[in-house]
Amino acid sequence: MEFSQLAQVRFGFGPAPGKPGPAPGPADAETMLATLAGPDDLAARWPGMTTEQALAEGRAFQEARKATRNASPAEAEAAEAALTAKKQHMAGLLRDNLQLSLARAVEAPDGFRERLWAFWRDHFTVLAKRRQDVGLSCAHGEALRPHITGNFKTLLRVAETHPMMLIYLDQTFSIGPNSRRAQKRPGRGLNENLAREVMELHTLGVGGRYSQADVRQLAELFTGMQADSGEDFTFAPNLAEPGAETVLGKSYGGDPARLEDIHAVLDALALHPDTARHLAWKLAVHFVAPDPDPALVNAMAEAYAAAGGELMPVYRVLLTHPAALRPQFAKVRQPFDHVATGLRALGLDGAAVMAWDERMIRALALAPMRAMGQSWLVTDGPDGWPEAEAEWISAQQLAARINWAMRVQTLLGLRLADPTAFAEAALGPRLSPALAQAVPRAETRAEAVALVLASVEFTRR
Amino acid sequence: MLTRRFLLKGALLAGCSAAAHPLMNAVTFAAVPGDRRLVVIILRGGMDGLDIVQPHGDPMLAQLRPGFAIGPAAGAADLDGFFGLHPLLVPKLMPMWAAGELGFAQAVSTPYRDKRSHFDGQDMLEAGTGMDVPVSRIRDGWLNRLLQTLPGATAETAYSVGEEELRILSGAAPTMSWTPEAWLGLSSQGRRLLESIYHDDPLFRDAAEDALRMTAPEAQMDGDDSAPAPRRRPAKPEGVKVPGRDPLAAFAAERLRGAARIAAFSLTGWDTHRSQANALRRPAEQLAAALTTLKTELGPVWGETLVLAMTEFGRTARQNGSAGTDHGTGGAMVMAGGALKGGKVYGRWPGLAEADLYAGRDLMPTADSRAYAAWALAGLFGTPRDALERAIFPGLEMGADPRFLA
Numbered sequence: 108m109e110f111s112q113l114a115q116v117r118f119g120f121g122p123a124p125g126k127p128g129p130a131p132g133p134a135d136a137e138t139m140l141a142t143l144a145g146p147d148d149l150a151a152r153w154p155g156m157t158t159e160q161a162l163a164e165g166r167a168f169q170e171a172r173k174a175t176r177n178a179s180p181a182e183a184e185a186a187e188a189a190l191t192a193k194k195q196h197m198a199g200l201l202r203d204n205l206q207l208s209l210a211r212a213v214e215a216p217d218g219f220r221e222r223l224w225a226f227w228r229d230h231f232t233v234l235a236k237r238r239q240d241v242g243l244s245c246a247h248g249e250a251l252r253p254h255i256t257g258n259f260k261t262l263l264r265v266a267e268t269h270p271m272m273l274i275y276l277d278q279t280f281s282i283g284p285n286s287r288r289a290q291k292r293p294g295r296g297l298n299e300n301l302a303r304e305v306m307e308l309h310t311l312g313v314g315g316r317y318s319q320a321d322v323r324q325l326a327e328l329f330t331g332m333q334a335d336s337g338e339d340f341t342f343a344p345n346l347a348e349p350g351a352e353t354v355l356g357k358s359y360g361g362d363p364a365r366l367e368d369i370h371a372v373l374d375a376l377a378l379h380p381d382t383a384r385h386l387a388w389k390l391a392v393h394f395v396a397p398d399p400d401p402a403l404v405n406a407m408a409e410a411y412a413a414a415g416g417e418l419m420p421v422y423r424v425l426l427t428h429p430a431a432l433r434p435q436f437a438k439v440r441q442p443f444d445h446v447a448t449g450l451r452a453l454g455l456d457g458a459a460v461m462a463w464d465e466r467m468i469r470a471l472a473l474a475p476m477r478a479m480g481q482s483w484l485v486t487d488g489p490d491g492w493p494e495a496e497a498e499w500i501s502a503q504q505l506a507a508r509i510n511w512a513m514r515v516q517t518l519l520g521l522r523l524a525d526p527t528a529f530a531e532a533a534l535g536p537r538l539s540p541a542l543a544q545a546v547p548r549a550e551t552r553a554e555a556v557a558l559v560l561a562s563v564e565f566t567r568r
Numbered sequence: 569m570l571t572r573r574f575l576l577k578g579a580l581l582a583g584c585s586a587a588a589h590p591l592m593n594a595v596t597f598a599a600v601p602g603d604r605r606l607v608v609i610i611l612r613g614g615m616d617g618l619d620i621v622q623p624h625g626d627p628m629l630a631q632l633r634p635g636f637a638i639g640p641a642a643g644a645a646d647l648d649g650f651f652g653l654h655p656l657l658v659p660k661l662m663p664m665w666a667a668g669e670l671g672f673a674q675a676v677s678t679p680y681r682d683k684r685s686h687f688d689g690q691d692m693l694e695a696g697t698g699m700d701v702p703v704s705r706i707r708d709g710w711l712n713r714l715l716q717t718l719p720g721a722t723a724e725t726a727y728s729v730g731e732e733e734l735r736i737l738s739g740a741a742p743t744m745s746w747t748p749e750a751w752l753g754l755s756s757q758g759r760r761l762l763e764s765i766y767h768d769d770p771l772f773r774d775a776a777e778d779a780l781r782m783t784a785p786e787a788q789m790d791g792d793d794s795a796p797a798p799r800r801r802p803a804k805p806e807g808v809k810v811p812g813r814d815p816l817a818a819f820a821a822e823r824l825r826g827a828a829r830i831a832a833f834s835l836t837g838w839d840t841h842r843s844q845a846n847a848l849r850r851p852a853e854q855l856a857a858a859l860t861t862l863k864t865e866l867g868p869v870w871g872e873t874l875v876l877a878m879t880e881f882g883r884t885a886r887q888n889g890s891a892g893t894d895h896g897t898g899g900a901m902v903m904a905g906g907a908l909k910g911g912k913v914y915g916r917w918p919g920l921a922e923a924d925l926y927a928g929r930d931l932m933p934t935a936d937s938r939a940y941a942a943w944a945l946a947g948l949f950g951t952p953r954d955a956l957e958r959a960i961f962p963g964l965e966m967g968a969d970p971r972f973l974a
Contacts, residue, residue, distance in 0.1 A: 175842070176889050183890070187842065236687040280683075300702060439771075478731055478750070487735065488704040500771050501733070502778030506750045509762070509779070513753045541768065545761040554758040561762070563769045 108434040110135060112535050116436065116568050117394060118426065119218025121448040122535065129532045133217040136426035143220055143256055144419065149211040153461060155204065155249040158269065158339065161242030164200065166337035168193050168239040197241045199465070204245040205476075205483045206460060206468045212447035214457025220255075223422070224248070225443065226393050227255045231266040231309060232491040233275045234484070239336040243271040244484050259386065259416040260377040264370060267305060270334030276301035276489065283330040283348025297348070302326035304489050310376040312385030317355060324352040328372055331364050342366040355379070377416050383408040390425060392494050396437050400430035436537070436567045439496040442479035444568070445508065446472050449560050452533040453521060471518055478507035500566075512560035516553050526555030537564045603872050604907060604948040605824045607831050607862060608711060608736060608941075611855070611879040612690060613838030616893050617900025618885060618931060619848065620657065621672045621913060625650035628920035633887045637845060651913045656848060660812075660856035664863065664904060669870075671910035671972060673901040673940050675918050677881060677933035684895035686839070689880030694736035696938055698963045708739025710938075711830060713960045714945055715741035718829075726830040729820045734832050744778070744828075748819040752783045817858040821865035824873070833858075838879060842890040859904050871906035874944055874973070878937055884929050885920055898931035901940060907948065909974045914940075935967070942966045947973040 111132030115122050118139070122129035133139045156164075171186075171193040178186040212221045228248045235244035247269050254262040266272060273279050281298035282288055289296065302325035307313050331347035334340045347364030357375065360368035376382060387407035391399035406428055410420040425431055440448060450460065450471075463471065473483060480499055486492060493499075516523070523529050530538055530546050542562050549555035559565060623629050624639035624646070640646045643655035645662050651674065653661060664670040679698040680689045691703040696710025715721045716739070723742035728734040733745040752759065759780055766772040820831035835858060837851035855877065863870050882899025898918070904910065918924050918932040926932045942956040942964060957964050 187890075234687070236685055300704070303702070304704075478747075480733070482732075488707065497771060500775045501745055502775045502782060503731075503733070503745045503747060503750060505772065505775040506752055506779040506783065509752055509754070510750070539765075539768075542765050545765050548757075549761055550755050550757045554754060554761075557754070557758070558761055558765060562765050563772050566772070567769075 108536050110432070113432060113434060114139065114217065114219075114426070116537070117431075118222055120212050120215065120221070120444060120451050121565075121568075122532065123451050124454050124529075124532045129535060133219075136423065139217050139219050139426055140419065140423055142217060143223075143422065147220065147252070149214060149221070149457070150249075150252060153207045153210050153457065155207055155252075156200065156242055156245045158243070158246045158250055161246035162270065162337050162339055164197070164242035165239045165335075168197060169337055172239075194238055197238045200241050200245055201484060202465065202468050202473055204248075205472055206463065208248075208443070209447055209450070209472060210457035210460040212443075213451045213455055213460055219422075219426075221447075222394070222444075223255050224252055226390065227251050227262065229486075229491040230389065231272065232486050232489050233269075233271045234486055234489075235271070236275070237336070240271060240274055243269075243274070243336065247271040256419060256422075257417070258377075259382075259411070259418055260374050262418075263309065263373050263377045266309065267301070267373060268332060268340050268369075270336070270338070270340055273301070273332055273334045273340070274336065276304055278329060278332055279334060281326065281330055282346040283327060285349055286330060286347055287345040297323075297326050297330065299323060299326040302329055305373075305376065308490055310385070311379060311381040312388075315379075315381035315385065321354050324354050325372065328352040328354065328359055328369060331366075332369065342369075378412075380408075380412060383411040387411060387421065390421065391431070393438075394425060395431050396435065397495065403428045403430040436564070437496065438494075438568050439499045439566055440568050441492060441499065442476040442481035442508075443483075445479065445566065446476060446511070448565070449512070449515060452529070452560070452565075453515065453519070453523075455519075467518065471515060475507055475511040475514070478504070479511070480504045480507075496567075505561075508566065509557065509561045512557035513553060515560070516556060521556075523552055523556050526552050526559065529556055530559045533559055534562075534564050539564055602829070602949060605829055605831075605866070605869060605873040605905075606944065606948055607820060607824070607873060607875040607905075609855070609858060609875065609877040609902075610690065610693065610734065610736065610832065610834035611838050611851070611877055611902075612834050612836045613686065613840075613851070613879075614689070614881050614883055614895055615838040615851075615879040615899060616840060616844065616848070616883040617674060617879075617898070618882065619844065619893075620654045620852070620902070621647075621674055621900045622652045622654065623650060623674070623917065623920070624652045626917070626920050632885050632920060635887055635891050648913060650917075654848070654852060656852040657856050660860050664859065665911055668911040668974075669863070669904055669906055669908060670859070671903045671908055672913045672915075673903065673935065673937070673970070673972075674913050674915040675898045675931055675934045676901050676915060676937040676940065677898050678937055680881060681897065682927075684881060684897075686880060686895075691735065693878060693880050693937075694734065696736075696941075696961045700963060707735075709734065709736035710941070710960050711736045711832060712739030712741050712743065714949070714951065715739075715743065715830070717951060717955050717959070718949060721829075722827070724827040727820060727823045727828050727832070729816050729823075729831055729833040732834075734834065736832050737830075744823075746782050746819070748815045750779075750783065752779065812857050812860070814854060814858040814861045817861035818865050821862055821869075824866060825869055835877075840883070840892050841888065841894060842892040844887075844892045847892065855902070859902075862904070873905040874907040874948060875902075875904040876941060876944060877902035877904075878941070882931050885925055885931055886929065896930035897926045898933035901937050903940075903972065907974055909972050912972070914970050914972055935970075936964060938964050939966050940970065940972070943969050944973070 115132040171190045175186040175190050215221045233244050233247045235241045250265055250269055254265055277298040277300040282295050284296045299322055303322045306317050311317055327348040331342050333343050344364045351358045351361045354372050359372050387404045391404050407421050407424045410424045414420040526546050545558055546555045622638055622644055630638050639652055644652035645658045646652050678693050680692040688703055694709045695706040697706050715726055723744055726743040728737040728745040731747045737743045762776055766776045816833040835854050840847040878901050883893035883896040888894050916934040918934050938961045942961055945951040
């Protein structure tokens with residue numbers, strides 16, 4: 108299998124149809140890296156929500172809710188109606204975010220930036236538990252995006268200090284037990300949630316060399332970081348625990364408490380060898396195989412360490428290491444990838460996706476993805492979507508993929524003339540004899556195309 | 569590094585090897601774990617237990633909720649001289665109460681406290697854990713941990729019903745998940761071809777086998793279609809939409825009449841911040857429909873069945889400024905089934921005076937709702953107390969048996 112064919116499957120969203128046969132994939136790793144290092148055209152073309160916009164949305168929602176509480180009996184009905192409209196508007200933000208994420212994925216020439224973006228969004232999973240935070244959960248991903256090709260130190264800092272992360276992992280509830288605020292108004296105390304997840308999920312990994320004492324010390328060092336649904340990040344020294352903290356054997360901070368010390372500990376965590384290993388392993392598992400070759404993981408971790416946390420050298424290993432390029436496809440596409448890959452194979456481009464109305468995005472992506480097991484931006488926990496293949500292929504989830512394969516054709520009004528040609532273009536050398544035999548035996552063209560879209564080789568990558 | 573999450577996992581694995589872990593056990597349809605059935609309904613949004621099971625005998629209730637319809641004078645049915653059933657539930661559920669097949673536990677809650685977040689509260693309810701473990705750390709649910717202790721349990725033993733696979737059933741033990749709304753819009757030829765293209769990949773082959781079986785014409789509710797396979801795609805099973813018949817409950821009942829022993833599904837809409845009298849209409853009628861559907865469609869098996877309907881938290885004792893209630897703490901659990909000693913409101917009533925309230929605003933929980941669930945499992949499946957307090961509901965103290973099983 109040629110690099111261009113394999114790279115489309117492993118690092119992108121599959122081939123788009125060309126004339127004739129599939130459109131060619133990326134020529135080589137250098138081309139892909141150059142594209143990645145170049146400008147982010149798709150974010151410029153279909154910009155997502157900025158943090159400023161999301162904070163304004165959060166404030167507007169809170170005001171609408173306040174209005175229903177303060178409304179006189181005469182105003183009550185109008186205030187209720189305004190709040191209901193606001194709630195629908197917030198749900199719409201999630202839908203808009205899915206739409207533009209899909210458009211970028213379907214349009215992307217080699218798809219690698221979009222796949223990396225999804226990976227890092229998932230690595231730094233956030234969840235809007237309250238409706239007022241929905242905009243922020245979209246903006247968090249956009250805030251990460253410019254840094255996924257830079258240094259992990261910056262990516263980490265942006266991810267952790269974003270209002271959405273501080274809200275999601277309870278940092279906004281955490282104050283130093285001996286802080287000036289706690290002494291004036293006792294009650295609230297330390298919340299370790301963010302500190303624990305920073306170490307366990309975002310940097311060192313669960314197998315990393317840290318202890319409960321490190322978590323506690325990091326949580327104390329984090330005190331003072333604050334934000335709210337309508338208020339951007341601030342550092343409030345009166346909430347900070349006094350004194351220095353020792354994290355992984357090194358002392359940070361002191362009096363007065365300073366944000367610089369939090370930055371320093373995040374930098375140190377980013378450059379820790381356990382972080383290099385953890386990130387390398389996660390990338391390899393996500394992109395390549397459930398049990399990646401240790402040589403690949405080692406090479407990526409070494410590249411990371413040698414470049415001081417720069418990510419491009421790590422991606423270079425991922426795109427060039429022989430263990431990353433074996434034509435074995437053990438992973439299952441997550442529902443977002445599956446839908447994007449299907450739309451791309453069916454010949455849609457980003458503009459077509461952006462032209463969908465609310466009903467179409469719901470019927471073609473939001474609802475079927477939920478049935479496939481992936482509610483957009485609503486994960487079960489801070490460790491994000493599961494990687495294991497079996498998590499995505501239960502009877503119910505597979506039925507949802509099959510149904511999508513039929514419905515997408517109906518909803519888009521597609522009538523593919525030659526299902527066999529479609530199978531060849533969508534799967535190239537991965538088309539199995541069993542599928543090649545089944546396709547012409549289907550009763551209708553639509554069912555033949557659905558067989559391809561729901562096939563093992565289309566679902567695995 | 570050792571965290572509670574991994575300790576918990578380790579303890580469970582140790583327990584499993586003794587109890588023939590289902591993953592290591594080939595499918596054993598013969599050895600069904602007893603005849604008792606358990607249905608758990610998650611009531612999402614925070615059901616107002618003080619409105620559903622109104623303590624109309626407590627004079628404080630009318631003072632705290634002057635705008636609410638309270639007590640028999642307002643259409644509620646008196647249950648025992650102190651508690652009354654919400655008017656919306658009266659027509660369908662009073663006969664069940666009279667038959668001794670409906671009961672309640674009042675002033676209960678999970679260990680979840682203070683933040684009053686739906687997400688966290690529901691996660692804790694389904695995880696079955698306490699406040700000592702951050703709920704985001706627990707990925708498996710208490711019904712799954714129960715399954716791991718049931719000898720002879722197979723994937724068919726427990727069903728998560730509805731579009732989303734419920735966390736309460738997720739975990740190491742295999743379970744089934746299905747929604748009666750799912751259908752395969754394929755011709756019979758298409759179905760055969762699917763089998764052929766999945767044949768060589770066990771993950772897909774097994775999932776497809778279940779999906780095809782579940783959507784086979786005879787498995788559908790209106791499945792009397794003996795005509796030759798339709799050329800066009802079969803219609804969605806519209807037959808499930810009968811007024812008063814809850815499709816999730818109907819599907820659960822169908823499975824429970826067969827090999828399944830445990831089913832779980834969720835009903836939403838309980839977050840009644842505004843105009844509670846109106847807002848409760850849909851969820852209350854849905855709950856009543858679910859219970860009566862289970863009773864009707866389980867037929868003789870209803871006698872072996874216990875239904876527990878649980879919510880993530882109760883609501884504020886006082887009505888708020890928009891004729892609704894806000895997120896609270898203590899609430900009520902709804903229990904039903906032929907296996908229940910019904911016709912009784914269980915639990916210790918804490919009172920509604922200012923000093924009796926939790927944090928001055930919520931009904932004070934006087935029992936852990938997990939204790940009721942644990943005593944139910946002990947009674948239905950013979951699960952030992954040690955397993956209940958350590959593995960299934962880690963850290964729970966079950967206390968005295970409330971003796972609510974018939």
